[in-house]
Amino acid sequence: MKVFLKNEDLKKLLARFVQEGRLFAPVRRCGYSGWDRVSSVDEVVLSREQAILQGEEVNTREPAKIFVFPRSETLFEFEGEEAVETGEIPELVVFGLRPCDGRAMAFLERFFVGNGPEDPRVRQRREKVTLIGVACNSPADSCFCTAVGGGPHENKGLDVLLREVAGGFLGEAVTSKGEELLTGFPEATAQQDAEAEKLKANAEATLALKIDLNRLKAALDNGFASPIWERLTLECVNCGACTFLCPTCHCFDVFDETVRGRKRRSRIWDSCQFTLYSQHASGHNPRLNPAARYRNRVMDKFKYTVDMLGEVSCVGCGRCVRVCPAGIDIRVAVAEILKEAAQDGR
Amino acid sequence: MGGNPYQPLPVRIERVTVENEARDLKSFDLRFVNQGERERWQFLPGQFAFLSIAGVGEAPFGIASAPDEELLKFTVKRVGAFTTALHEMEEGAIIGLRGPFGSAYPWTLMQGRDVLIVSGGFSFTTLRAVIVHILKKENRPNYGRLVVVYGARTPGELLYKEELRAWKTNPELELVLCADRVCGGELFGFEGANQGEGKDAVQEGLVPEILKGVKIEADKAVALVCGPPIMLRFTHPVLKEMGFKPEQVFLSLENRMKCGIGKCGHCNIGPKYVCKDGPVFCYEELLRLPEDY
Numbered sequence: 001m002k003v004f005l006k007n008e009d010l011k012k013l014l015a016r017f018v019q020e021g022r023l024f025a026p027v028r029r030c031g032y033s034g035w036d037r038v039s040s041v042d043e044v045v046l047s048r049e050q051a052i053l054q055g056e057e058v059n060t061r062e063p064a065k066i067f068v069f070p071r072s073e074t075l076f077e078f079e080g081e082e083a084v085e086t087g088e089i090p091e092l093v094v095f096g097l098r099p100c101d102g103r104a105m106a107f108l109e110r111f112f113v114g115n116g117p118e119d120p121r122v123r124q125r126r127e128k129v130t131l132i133g134v135a136c137n138s139p140a141d142s143c144f145c146t147a148v149g150g151g152p153h154e155n156k157g158l159d160v161l162l163r164e165v166a167g168g169f170l171g172e173a174v175t176s177k178g179e180e181l182l183t184g185f186p187e188a189t190a191q192q193d194a195e196a197e198k199l200k201a202n203a204e205a206t207l208a209l210k211i212d213l214n215r216l217k218a219a220l221d222n223g224f225a226s227p228i229w230e231r232l233t234l235e236c237v238n239c240g241a242c243t244f245l246c247p248t249c250h251c252f253d254v255f256d257e258t259v260r261g262r263k264r265r266s267r268i269w270d271s272c273q274f275t276l277y278s279q280h281a282s283g284h285n286p287r288l289n290p291a292a293r294y295r296n297r298v299m300d301k302f303k304y305t306v307d308m309l310g311e312v313s314c315v316g317c318g319r320c321v322r323v324c325p326a327g328i329d330i331r332v333a334v335a336e337i338l339k340e341a342a343q344d345g346r
Numbered sequence: 347m348g349g350n351p352y353q354p355l356p357v358r359i360e361r362v363t364v365e366n367e368a369r370d371l372k373s374f375d376l377r378f379v380n381q382g383e384r385e386r387w388q389f390l391p392g393q394f395a396f397l398s399i400a401g402v403g404e405a406p407f408g409i410a411s412a413p414d415e416e417l418l419k420f421t422v423k424r425v426g427a428f429t430t431a432l433h434e435m436e437e438g439a440i441i442g443l444r445g446p447f448g449s450a451y452p453w454t455l456m457q458g459r460d461v462l463i464v465s466g467g468f469s470f471t472t473l474r475a476v477i478v479h480i481l482k483k484e485n486r487p488n489y490g491r492l493v494v495v496y497g498a499r500t501p502g503e504l505l506y507k508e509e510l511r512a513w514k515t516n517p518e519l520e521l522v523l524c525a526d527r528v529c530g531g532e533l534f535g536f537e538g539a540n541q542g543e544g545k546d547a548v549q550e551g552l553v554p555e556i557l558k559g560v561k562i563e564a565d566k567a568v569a570l571v572c573g574p575p576i577m578l579r580f581t582h583p584v585l586k587e588m589g590f591k592p593e594q595v596f597l598s599l600e601n602r603m604k605c606g607i608g609k610c611g612h613c614n615i616g617p618k619y620v621c622k623d624g625p626v627f628c629y630e631e632l633l634r635l636p637e638d639y
Contacts, residue, residue, distance in 0.1 A: 075350075075352045075353075076350065076352065076353050078400040078401065080356075080400070080440070081354075081356040081379075081400050081440040081441065081442055082356055083350075083352075083353035083354055083442070085350070111609070112609060115608070116607060116608050116622055117351050117607040117608070119351075119607070119609050120350050120351075224616075224636040224637075250609065250611060251610055251611030251612065252604065252605075252609075252610050252611070253604055253610070254352075254403070254404065254604045254605065254610070255403060256399075256400070256401050256402055256403045256404075257401075258401050263400045263401035265352070265398075265403075265404075267604075267610075270604075270610070270611070270612070272611060277602070277612060278601070278602055278612065279602060280600060280601065280602055281405075281423075281425045281426060281429075281600075281602070282425070282574070282600075284575065286601075286615075286637075286638045286639050287638065292638075296614070296638070299616070299636075300614075303616075303617070304614065304616060304617040305617070307616070307617035308617045
């Protein structure tokens, strides 16, 4: 069932979570939209569409994956040599993530939890967070969710999807957690539904890029030895920004630290774009140059996770396109790979 | 395994053995601090585990002991911060253990077949576990010939010297030892290549060269191969020459890894993770994967 939340109603709903100290939303404190704990509901940008008109970015700089897979976290502490659980995982509500990030959450959940031995911390974090997504009515130039199987109004991976219409939001529960949240709101009218559908069609119309994912997979199946990787990465500075800001990148390093006399084991995001990432203890390194490392990233998004889990792991959020200091564009990489395969008659 | 897969179990170092002339390889025999955990800790040779030191870190190592041995054995080369810290630990110290992880050697396929082991350098660890496991009286009838070619740079660099000497005279296996240079072998109880009677105690030569002299019916056998990339490169053609098909050759890989459960990303070879899909791979499968290892 679709319900309608007037702007004031949504504000009231969010204010409850603010009061409990557990609402996170995009805030402008750092000069761009970054995630932070909201201390007053007035900080929350309810209408992202209006904010965009005022020059605000379409999406947060940092992906919403930080709520299930934070930049760094303590896995456990030591008491002598015994490992002991630490750090109660808090219940959070996240407002304002985009459908691309929702889709990425679904991927991460599948990768970390539904794929062999589970990662208990990611599972617990996902269980304890409520994800209230907001659909995109005005995607950015660098967005391409529809080219990789998603959409600006998609609800996958979210608990609730909100779609902005005149005077408020159309609310759609995706999970039972979402249903609970939306209980008591009036049913949306047919006109409101039609308006949302029209906005969705308009948004989709601005997302022009099409990628034949099957052809791309076939091209990559045979593309490991291609000279194209060298050419695509001539400008790469090995900064790793594309991976750190990617909503589906999941790599981490594990390390020990001692804080105020307590020893603990922690993990921190790592990146396959770094030389040391793949260096063996013997010194041997299978991915010595940026070409080999970038190839691993592109292959992972469009081939390896397809082989592994049957799905592409690029959600088309466009962050890597926007943040790369060298202007490397994954859409260009994909186009070049397809072009090369076509030329070779593959 | 159960519980949190990142948390190690406490184990006590019962025995430390310096294994080689360069003194950078030590074996650690470990006992679980909490009785009962040993029974739950079931594994097969080929699998690996992480050793952990609180406040220092952890790293993965192949399990060098056989499933029925009381103590767990790990042989560790001193190369970085963690292994240096481990090398400094003495008998009685408590460290952490987590695992077992990964795939084992193809024990089902090996049933009733001859087993050829080819190993170079300190990769011999999990293959020691294979040998001890097969030599166990109850297990021995389940396998055909056990042929082992094991080489190192010098005789002093060979691991498990006492066992090697015992195996030399054990009719249950055929052991060929070799070294790039055999000079000085007698210091370690081995006879060099030029000493008449015991001529074959440690032959001089590289593993692939020595392997050429081994007679084995390939179609009845399985080959387990472990060693540095350069040895592997020259060993594959010899095995092919001997009649081994890629489906009959198994290798154990050692990519950098952090988690052991296919999450941290580091050890991927294309869409496979060495920690989860390996470390033991069939050569036939490796040929289909990108050369990313």
